[in-house]
Amino acid sequence: MNETKTQFEKIRFKDLVWTDIISPNREVLTSIQKKYKFHELDIEDCLTENQRSKIDEYDKYLFMVLHFPFFDSTKKLLVIQEIDIFIGQDFIITIHDGVLRPVMDVFGKCMLSIKQRKRFMSNGSGFLLYEIIDSMLDEGFRLVDYISNNTHVIEKSVFNVDATRKDMLKDILILKKDIITFRRVVSPQRTVIAQLEHKNKKFLPENLELYFDDLVDKVEKTWSNLESMKDLVMSIQETHESIISHxxxxxxxxxxxxxxxxxxxxxxxxxxxxxxxxxxxxxxxxxxxxxxxxxxxxxxxxxxxxxxxxx
Incomplete structure (x- = not known):
């Protein structure tokens, strides 16, 4: 996690408590560990950046490491952002760096409105987990659309005989990097999301199976779109190189x-x-x-x- 100022907020609705921690330090995480009896290896995972998504199951909680793409407007590139989630029967804890806007939006809605707290938190921690992940996957669809639009713009430029080709290769390579970054996020996450259906039913009851099926479908759809765009960008690059060679x-x-x-x-x-x-x-x-x-x-x-x- 980034070395920035730690923010720590809680929302309570009935018996469920949602704790959102932005850029935590070791002291904050140690206090959380003592309160909820988390494994020390999970705390270490929260303090370091993990390269792959995962889910660990314990008797009293689940620990998840998920990654989602985030568009860095300064670098004009997709970058990978991590979110760590602890989920128990009556609590959920989200830990991130404060740039995953969908998570912050859901938390903000719950913070400001009793109606929204009832919507997101009245069905237990499992349903709240679904809503958090669903919001991130929906943001992923918007990024897929952004990459798709860029792909079509570059495709038209490649086949435009009057187009300036000086920076076209650079644009193609940036597009390829974005797709590679996105694929690196989604690939391990397909397995993690699919595993949610079969985890401890205390946290993820059977009536949520259809909801988590929906998450699996969204992840697979995202992966399918990325596969298609990867092939298209490869074809565009080959065509561009052929035109340059000609x-x-x-x-x-x-x-x-x-x-x-x-x-x-x-x-x-x-x-x-x-x-x-x-x-x-x-x-x-x-x-x-x-x-x-x-x-x-x-x-x-x-x-x-x-x-x-x-x-």
Missing amino acids: TTNNVIKVLTIFSVIMLPLTVLTGFYGMNVSLPFEQHEAAYMIVIGGMIVIIGAMLGYFRWRKWL
Whole structure:
């Protein structure tokens, strides 16, 4: 977790307590550990950044590490943000760095409105967990749409013959990086979300199975969309490289033809530049004869190149 100021807030509705902790330090987490008897390894996981999502089951609680993509407007890139969740029969604790807006929005609604607390918290900690994860997955869909729109914009630019290609490769590589980042988040999360259906029924009762099925469907849909966009971006990059290669070959072909045409002209002018007696040297039209010969050579070579369809 980031070294920023710790924020600690609680919401209580009936017997359920939701504690939201932003950028916790060890002292805060130790006090939470003592109160709820959490395993010390879970606390260590909260203090370090885990690269993979996971879910650990204990007798009195579940501990989850989840990751979600977040668009960094400064870097103009998708970055990975972690949220750690403890869930018991009458409590849920969320720990994050304060940039996962959907989680903060749900918490803010519950904080400000009894009606919203009843909506999100009246059905127990399992349903609240569903709502938190569902809000994050919905935000993921918006990011998928953002990447999809960027993909279509770049696709149109690649096939636009008048487009400037100077920064196009950079745009394609940024898009690929966003998709790779997103896939790295979703891939392990598919397994974790699927496992929720089969965990301790004290925390996730059977009447929530359909809700968690819905989460699984959303994760799989997100993964399917990312797979399609990955293939599309690969095709766009290959097409872009083919167009660049074709353009480069055309430029090289023109320069090669120009060099080949200049070669006999250079020989001819060098020949007549020698300090010896030469044909037509004394002829009054010698200059025009040489120029005419050069024009004939150029015309003959251009005609030959056109006949061979090199031009």
